[in-house]
Amino acid sequence: MAGVDRDRLARLLDAETARFVTAHPQAGKAFERARGSQLSGVPMNWMTRWPGSYPVVVAAAAGSRLTDVDGHGYVDFCLGDTGAMAGHCPAPTVAAVTAQAASAITTMLPSADAPAVSELLRDRFGLPLWQFTLTATDANRFVLRLAREITGRPKVLVFDHCYHGTVDETAVTLDDQGGVVARPGSLGPQVDPARTTRVVQFNDLAALEHELAHGDVACVLAEPALTNIGIVLPDEGFHASLRALCDEHGTLLVIDETHTICAGPGGYTAAHGLRPDFLTIGKPIAGGIPIGAYGMTADVAAKVLEHDIPRLTDVNGIGGTLAANPVSFAAARATLAEVLTPAAFDRMISLAERFEAGTAGAFADIGLGWQTVRLGCRVEYMSPVRDTGTAAGTAAGWRAARTGAEASAAFDEQLDAYLHLALLNRGVLMTPFHMMALMSPATTEADVDAHTTALRDALDALAG
Missing domain, CATH: 3.90.1150.10 (Aspartate Aminotransferase, domain 1)
Structure with missing residues (x-):
């Protein structure tokens, strides 16, 4: 300096x-x-x-x-x-968790708070249908699997120096020659990340269009603004062009609001009128109690259900025994309704x-x-x-x-x-x-x- x-x-x-x-x-x-x-x-x-x-x-x-x-x-x-x-130990969240933990902690069944939380997320972010995990990492991981399944395409596109938790496909960067490589510090990548992921610089629409033109990208997974390398804000018109390019190339758009919920009650998506096919979030919405969630449009949900095999849902790579537990839902309902207002x-x-x-x-x-x-x-x-x-x-x-x-x-x-x-x-x-x-x-x-x-x-x- x-x-x-x-x-x-x-x-x-x-x-x-x-x-x-x-x-x-x-x-x-x-x-x-x-x-x-x-x-x-x-x-x-x-x-x-x-x-x-x-x-x-x-x-x-x-x-x-x-x-x-x-x-x-x-x-x-x-x-x-x-x-x-939401602040440490917000009173409404603590009260809700205390009451719920005294009656049921985990059951692998719906609780009374579950639909209320889904409705709160629907109303804030604008996507009608939701599923739940324990972390935003899992929400992202599951959405990538769904996107590949319903598009029949093998690859994901992310922006250089993005942050989407510990998702294998996103621990990538570009080397000096523009090649896709594992990010420094990425431990034991399962495969060469160039086989799973395309990477472009944030705000570089020409590079984005070039990579989508290959026709093998199931989805773009994007933070609305980069947040783990300092805040890198989008250029004027960037998100409108991102949406248009995804539509042009038959690629789904996933917006990760886990950090950018800081933009407002409905995150950057609501504040700036974004139109994602999927939206993922975690961390703050339950006041610190582990939770993750992913929402989808009605059209995407219909395609997901076309590929669902009910008798195999316990081995399809999506789920978790402790996910969607009543304590997480109680915490999220209280936090969203009474704290992060x-x-x-x-x-x-x-x-x-x-x-x-x-x-x-x-x-x-x-x-x-x-x-x-x-x-x-x-x-x-x-x-x-x-x-x-x-x-x-x-x-x-x-x-x-x-x-x-x-x-x-x-x-x-x-x-x-x-x-x-x-x-x-x-x-x-x-x-x-x-x-x-x-x-x-x-x-x-x-x-x-x-x-x-x-x-x-x-x-x-x-x-x-």
């Missing part, structure tokens, strides 16, 4: 690391104990990527705040990477605008050129892309990324690590891997301003 003194940055990162270790002795002890029975000392390996020498260990979470085993409190903008978007979204988006303004102001003052990008109640800040100013009358400067490749190439790992850890040491928890903040119904203006203050303090130290 231009303008950053690397030697100073390294010293500051070392100092923040030492500060973390001194302030978190109980977390350190817990980590050492866990190393005796957990791979890398954590229950899920990606937890090793949290800032600090080891992860914070949570003692309690409520609303927009966490408390750790060392007694420190944090304003939580990570919110379980969207899983706790339209009024709550209005307030959350207003808070995100305040967060965006505070962050952008801090970067402008320090002259780093970082870009602040907002999508509804989600805000990211990230390394910028150098704009060469080639358009007539355009001056050279910085801009936000338009593709996942641009965002990835501009990522500054050392600076990102410093900011994450500096904020953590000042009582502000951001999503790891990228600088993401999410507002919940419990988030306050004071929470937002605490982030701005902590960020300015970290940047002032960097500037010297």
Whole structure:
């Protein structure tokens, strides 16, 4: 990053690391104990990527705040990477789960809440028919199977640096020659991903049309905006062209709203009038209780049923014994009806605008050129892309990324690590891997301003 003194940055990162270790002795002890029975000392390996020498260990979470085993409190903008978007332990969800768990936890039969949840999702997202899983990963996985089945086509198309959970077909990228390869870190791909997947850059409609023209793509699986490489927003008219190209080439369109529900009660789909054939979602809709869901149009549903073999539905690759359980449905009904309401979204988006303004102001003052990008109640800040100013009358400067490749190439790992850890040491928890903040119904203006203050303090130290 231009303008950053690397030697100073390294010293500051070392100092923040030492500060973390001194302030978190109980977390350190817990980590050492866990190393005796957990791979890398954590229950899920990606937890090793949290800032600090080891992860914070949570003692309690409520609303927009966490408390750790060392007694420190944090304003939580990570919110379980969207899983706790409703806030931690929202009262209506807790009450519904408590009552349901006392009567039935899992039965492999419908519960009274099941149709209510389907209706809430239908009314929000506009797709009439729904099925349920335990994760958005499974929702995506099952939809890909259905799309291949009903189209008779073998391949899926995704956008470079997309995020759709741990779906094999989506852990892909483009190499320097434009070939489809497994993403770095993808463990043990079942097959060469070029056999299953086509990949294009987000916002590149010419490449999209070229790849769809092969005639072998069952569906495009897309986030409405990329969200796991910083927020990369769609160009004006991108989604209308995406829909038209899918129609032209007989390809189904799947929209994954798991992160982009931040755009509003019906996600980006409702906010911008998208028309997917399938829609998938998970994480936040049950207040943190595991759930996933996928909706479909009536036409798609009819085609699915044409291929269904009722006596073989327990071995068709779609389902799960604990999916569609009554606790998940009770949690989702309460969360959607009473917590993640339209009024709550209005307030959350207003808070995100305040967060965006505070962050952008801090970067402008320090002259780093970082870009602040907002999508509804989600805000990211990230390394910028150098704009060469080639358009007539355009001056050279910085801009936000338009593709996942641009965002990835501009990522500054050392600076990102410093900011994450500096904020953590000042009582502000951001999503790891990228600088993401999410507002919940419990988030306050004071929470937002605490982030701005902590960020300015970290940047002032960097500037010297």
